[in-house]
Amino acid sequence: MANYDKLAKDEINEIMMAALGVLITKGDIPAIPLPPFNVEIPSEVSHGDFSTNLAMVSGKAFKAAGARFNPRDFAAKLCAAAELSGTMFTHCEVAGPGFINFFLAPKWYAAVVNTVLTDKEAYGRSNFGGGEKVMIEFVSANPTGPMHMGNARGGALGDCLAAAMDMAGFDVSREFYINDAGNQIEKFGLSLAVRYLQIYRGEDAVPLPEDAYQGEDIKDRAKEFADIHGDSLVNADENELRRQLIDFALPKNIEKLKSDLELYRIYYDVWFRESTLHEDGEVSAVIDTLKAKGMTYEKDGALWYKNAEVLGKKLLSQGKTPDEMESLGLKDDVLIRANGNPTYFAADIAYHYNKFVKRGFKRCINVWGADHHGHVARIKGAMDALGLDGNKLDIVLMQLVRLLRDGEPYRMSKRSGKAITLSSLTDEVPVDAARFFFNLSSPASTLDFDLDLAAKTTSDNPVYYVQYAHARICSIIKKLAGDGVTPRTCTEDELCLLTLPEELSIIRLLAGYPDMLIEVAKNYDPARMTHYAIELATAFHKFYNSCRVTDENEALMQARLNLCLAVKTTVCSVLSLLKVSAPEAM
C-alpha cells in the first residue's frame, strides 16, 4: 500500500508548514492565513524531484495584509527555515519565479525498489476507494445482432476501468444489461419472421420493411430455425411464428455476445435481463412511485414524466434564468406509450433504481456511446425525482470509433448491416493489440482505429514496444541464471548504488504507479494506463542501452537486477490490468 510519491508530497507539506511557523515566530512574516498550495513533480529533472508553488500563491494574501512581497525573497526565507534533517530530502532551492524545488535522498529510491519487490503483484494497490461498492455497466450491446466497433471500444474501456478501480480500492462489479424486452425485440421477431418466410416464398413475395434489421445475421438465424422446423410454421399465426423465432434466436445471440466478449477477455459478474424488471413489476412500481410524487401526467393517451420540471429546478438552483432555460427547450418524456407498453426510458429508471436501492451500489458508472448523451441528464434527473442522488450515477461518454483501412475511413453502415463486427475484428487484429489500441485515447476523443497498424507485428505498434521491454528483462534474468547468478535481496546501501539518470527515472516512474491508478479511477480514464506502460517501457529501453546488468561489481549487478525485477513486476501489473499478455520471449 506504500505510495512514495504521496509520502514525499505529504512530507513537503509538513516541512513547509513548519517553516512558516518558524518565520512567524521570528516575526519575519505576519501571521496571516495563506491559500492552499501545490506540491508537484516538475517535468524538467533539473528542477528537482518535487516542487511547491507556496511562495507564489501567497502574494495576494501578503499584499492584502499590507506587507511588502516578493515571491523569490519569500521562497528564500522558506528554504532557509526548512528543516530537512531526518526527512527524505537532501536539500531544497529557490528557482524560476519563486518555486521551491526539493531533491530526494538516495534512500528514497532504494525504498521504492524494495517496496515493489516486497509487494509484488499487489504493488500499486491503494485504499483510495475505501471499499466503496461500485458497479460498472458497459457494452450492454443490443442482443438483436452482432457487436460493432463501438461495443469493442466500450468493452476495452469498461473492463480496464474496472480493473484499475479495483486496484484503487473499490469493490467493483462488472455488469452487462441485456435489452431483451421492448420494441427492438418486437422488431427482431418481425425481421426474423420475414427472413424465414422469404426462404419458402421468395424475397419478392415477402419484402423486408425499411425499419427492420437488415443484417445477414438475421438471415442466418432464420435459416438455422428453418433447418430444424422446416416449413411447418409458414402458415402459422404471425405472432406465434415471431414468438418461436425470438425464443429460438435470442438465447443464441446472447450466447454469442458472451463468447465474443470472452474471446476479448471480458467476463462479467452479472448479466442482467431487462425482461426481469417487467416480470417482477419493478417497472410499474417505479412508475407508481413517480406518480405518487406527482411527477407524471397523462396526455394523448400516454403517461408522461415531468422531465422539464426536474431539470428546470436543477438549472434554476445553478443560477440559470428562466429565459436561458426556455432556449434549452427542455422536454418531457413518455413513460407509458398510448399502446400501453412502457418505454425504454421507464425500464431504465427501474433498472437504475434496482442498482441503487435493491442491490445497494453506492455508485454506478455507465459506459455509453456519445450518441446516447441526450439521455444522460434525464436519467440522472429521474434518480433525483425518485429521491435518490443523480450525482451517484456517472456516465462515461465515449466518442465513436472511426475505422481506417489503407489510411482511408472505412464506412460503417448500421442500416445495411455492414458494420465491422467484434468477431471479425478479433479475426483480423490480435486481442492484445486491440485492447491496447482502444485504450490509447481518452474516452472523450474520437478514436481512429487503424486496422493495418493494429494488425502489424512491428515496432510501429506500441503494444509490442511494451511487451518487448518485458521480454528483454526476462532475457536478462535467464542469461544471468545461466551464469549461475540468481537475484537476491539487496541492502539499502546496495540499492543506493543506482544513481544514473536512466536508473533514477525508472524508479520515479515506479513510485508513480499507485497515483496513476488513482487518477484512472478519479477521471474514469484508463488511457493513462497505456501511456504509463509506454513511458515505463521507454525508460527501461533507455536504461538497457546505456547500462549493463552483468557488471563486474556484484553489488551493482544485484541492484540493477533488483531494478529489472521491479520493472518486470510493474509492467506485468499494468499489462494484466489491460489484460494484455506479457510474453517472456519475442
Add this chain to the structure above:
RNA sequence: GCGCCCGUAGCUCAGGGGAUAGAGCACUCGCCUCCUAAGCGAGGGGUCGCGCGUUCAAUUCGCGCCGGGCGUGCCA
C-alpha cells in the same frame, strides 16, 4: 436553433494554472566482437483554431466566435 465532445508538429495523439509544450509514425544521420536492433542516440519540424477576460503566471480556467463529429423520437 439548442445541447454534448473535439481542435496541440506533415499524420495519430498525450499533457491540463506554472519554469525551455511532449511521444509515436514519417523524413535525415549515427549505434550490435557486449544481457533480444520489435531497441537506443542526434537532427529538422509548433502564432497549443481565433478573440476578449480572470490571474503574480493561461496552451490549460471563463465568455464569445470559427471549424469538425454526435445528438435533439410514444427508437434504444
